[in-house]
């Protein structure tokens with residue numbers, strides 16, 4: 047059979063052009079969405095008396111047959127038929143004869159492809175939300191088991207103040223919670239139906255766009271046909287959210303890599319999630335978090351690619367827009383792969399509470415608390431800061447930690463020091479004391495876990 051659009055042409059397409067313009071190599075991922083969209087369209091056409099019921103039934107039967115073949119991997123697509131839309135239409139006409147040609151009444155590939163991508167991204171957004179929840183569940187489990195596990199908190203990668211490990215992992219819980227929120231919110235816009243916008247201007251047929259939108263579970267129809275076929279900002283939005291999410295994944299991965307090093311030695315990733323070296327027998331490499339960190343580049347790249355693609359395009363459809371798909375597919379696959387690994391890797395990770403504690407004891411991260419101690423006793427905080435700075439310098443020069451200095455030594459720096467200073471300096475006390483809302487104090491962390499559970503399970 048010749049090209050579906052062959053009527054106007056006198057020469058066959060140049061072979062290279064055929065290959066160059068074809069998208070079937072990648073848009074076959076939209077096959078099932080394409081059929082779903084066609085089923086809704088054809089129902090609507092019959093309902094509006096644009097085709098007969100008999101024709102509708104034949105087309106539906108044909109589409110179901112093709113769907114079955116696609117599901118069984120039993121179709122052969124052809125580059126000559128350019129894309130998934132024309133491939134399926136061709137298969138349909140082969141299956142049921144010329145009546146298959148009625149399917150495309152009142153629609154264009156332009157609203158068809160947009161519809162397919164809305165359907166695809168809706169499914170994937172919902173699936174990704176679930177995967178994010180699995181990661182959150184793993185984070186929450188680690189948090190619940192480690193409220194009283196204390197480690198140094200850092201700023202500038204310098205030890206700053208001790209914190210609860212639960213507090214640290216919950217920080218990521220909330221990042222993912224916002225990512226999920228963004229995904230959920232984006233569904234509002236993904237759920238607009240472009241179907242029936244036709245090529246760009248609408249159609250003279252008395253179609254019912256609301257009906258096909260309802261059949262596809264969309265919440266509303268695009269009010270403007272030009273916008274409907276030109277809009278790709280629902281994909282831009284997804285890529286933006288994905289970029290933010292992979293940033294979070296990457297930061298978490300970076301910490302897992304650092305923590306797994308001998309220098310930190312705070313966690314041990316399960317053997318299942320690590321790989322060895324072909325030359326150095328002692329190595330256990332955190333390849334998974336490294337790759338998760340590394341995947342960030344391609345997702346940012348996909349976002350930049352689509353932004354750049356769209357920025358100079360006049361309305362409405364331009365063939366450039368066929369390039370909108372691979373970055374979207376790649377981002378979906380990359381994100382699904384990342385989240386699917388992250389959850390079990392976090393879940394099985396061993397937290398080395400003893401090593402963390404050791405690190406806290408061998409640092410000066412309780413210095414702020416001595417400053418606060420003096421401030422509570424009346425010394426202005428700025429002056430207290432100065433005094434404690436001198437004490438820290440003295441301790442460093444002595445090669446000792448703040449808990450090891452005697453009361454006499456403290457009193458040389460200020461007469462306000464009394465024996466109770468030692469209780470105040472113990473890491474447990476330092477952490478527990480930060481009981482302000484959202485702080486790392488144990489009580490607050492318990493409150494936070496409760497709130498996190500409410501968000502996740504209610």
Ligand code: ARG
Pocket residue numbers: 069073128129130155156159363365367368369
């Ligand atoms: N394969 C095309 C794409 O993905 C489908 C739309 C084609 N429309 C057109 N007018 N050539 O963009």
